[in-house]
Amino acid sequence: MHHESPIKRRKSRQIMVGDVPVGGDAPIAVQSMTNTETCDVDATVGQIQRLQNAGADIVRVSVPSMEAAEAFGEIRKQVTVPLVADIHFDYRIALRVADLGVDCLRINPGNIGREKRIRAVVDKARDMNIPIRIGVNAGSLEKDLQKKYGEPTPAALVESALRHVSILQDLNFDNFKVSVKASDVFMAVDAYRLLAKEIDQPLHLGITEAGGLRAGTVKSAVGLGALLLDGIGDTIRISLAADPVEEVKVGWDLLKSLKLRTKGVNFIACPSCSRQNFDVIKTMNELETRVEDITVPLDVAVIGCVVNGPGEAKEADLGLAGGTPSNLVYVDGQPDSKLTNESLVDDLEKLIRRKAAEKEQSEKNIIARY
Numbered sequence: 001m002h003h004e005s006p007i008k009r010r011k012s013r014q015i016m017v018g019d020v021p022v023g024g025d026a027p028i029a030v031q032s033m034t035n036t037e038t039c040d041v042d043a044t045v046g047q048i049q050r051l052q053n054a055g056a057d058i059v060r061v062s063v064p065s066m067e068a069a070e071a072f073g074e075i076r077k078q079v080t081v082p083l084v085a086d087i088h089f090d091y092r093i094a095l096r097v098a099d100l101g102v103d104c105l106r107i108n109p110g111n112i113g114r115e116k117r118i119r120a121v122v123d124k125a126r127d128m129n130i131p132i133r134i135g136v137n138a139g140s141l142e143k144d145l146q147k148k149y150g151e152p153t154p155a156a157l158v159e160s161a162l163r164h165v166s167i168l169q170d171l172n173f174d175n176f177k178v179s180v181k182a183s184d185v186f187m188a189v190d191a192y193r194l195l196a197k198e199i200d201q202p203l204h205l206g207i208t209e210a211g212g213l214r215a216g217t218v219k220s221a222v223g224l225g226a227l228l229l230d231g232i233g234d235t236i237r238i239s240l241a242a243d244p245v246e247e248v249k250v251g252w253d254l255l256k257s258l259k260l261r262t263k264g265v266n267f268i269a270c271p272s273c274s275r276q277n278f279d280v281i282k283t284m285n286e287l288e289t290r291v292e293d294i295t296v297p298l299d300v301a302v303i304g305c306v307v308n309g310p311g312e313a314k315e316a317d318l319g320l321a322g323g324t325p326s327n328l329v330y331v332d333g334q335p336d337s338k339l340t341n342e343s344l345v346d347d348l349e350k351l352i353r354r355k356a357a358e359k360e361q362s363e364k365n366i367i368a369r370y
């Protein structure tokens with residue numbers, strides 16, 4: 001199996017969101033956003049921790065009021081993952097969360113108002129080394145651009161983004177990243193492709209308001225997948241009308257499928273058919289949940305019969321090929337042991353954990369040697 005992604009990434013500058021590098025040759029960062037009431041500090045902290053445990057590199061929190069800004073300060077003290085504050089219009093909120101330890105401001109400079117206010121926010125961001133995300137959205141395009149283009153278009157989104165970019169650049173501020181989101185896959189993909197040619201700052205990808213868990217996942221995978229295959233994108237957020245933890249899981253699966261990042265168990269499983277010698281779907285469903293905590297990258301094949309079983313199982317770190325009376329386990333491509341259908345999930349989980357521990361240890365040994 002090829003472990004290296006053949007994707008050639010667009011060269012972008014690197015910025016730092018807290019201690020997470022975004023852009024350049026940094027791994028593509030997975031983001032999500034809380035959907036709790038920000039003023040409910042306990043609920044928001046709890047959700048941020050769940051997102052972090054699921055693998056979120058960066059978490060965004062909306063800060064709609066000064067009261068929420070104070071709550072943000074409390075939240076900041078209780079979590080370790082870098083936090084982006086999502087702010088619309090009110091520059092005082094941006095100044096306050098900067099003092100309270102924000103790692104990135106999502107604010108569009110063109111929407112802040114008078115130049116004095118823009119300058120105050122940008123100066124503060126510069127002094128405190130806080131990056132800004134310009135976030136253009138097809139649903140909230142400026143009125144004059146809506147008039148000029150008749151409706152949101154990729155060119156309109158990019159023109160809007162470049163307006164905000166030029167405000168920052170006029171103030172000699174280049175510590176920013178940009179998103180041009182739309183719920184329409186074609187519009188978002190075209191907009192990002194156009195924007196990628198115009199600036200060298202990192203791009204934050206997203207298909208906005210993509211929909212519920214299944215349809216939103218597919219839409220995001222198609223749109224973001226097309227861009228990532230082009231080498232475009234430095235950080236991603238999957239927007240789902242679902243538990244944000246699902247956004248993180250989908251983000252990871254997307255990056256894993258393109259071999260842009262590795263983490264945890266990558267299952268190779270057959271869809272099953274009447275030839276299966278054990279219940280593939282039930283086994284997969286149980287295993288997937290049980291081994292969610294494993295972070296070391298591991299390919300595990302779960303294949304129902306000998307048609308494709310040995311071939312796939314041999315390619316994986318650990319593979320199971322269904323057989324009667326017992327199923328055959330391969331480790332590192334070699335036949336290793338046999339498992340019967342009774343306690344199959346328990347036995348497989350043990351083998352996966354053993355292999356993960358071995359791999360982790362050998363990675364530690366390699367690091368220690370250098």
Ligand code: SF4
Pocket residue numbers: 270271272273274275276277303304305306307308309
């Ligand atoms: S590997 Fe075997 S059980 Fe699985 S789908 Fe193919 S033929 Fe069916």
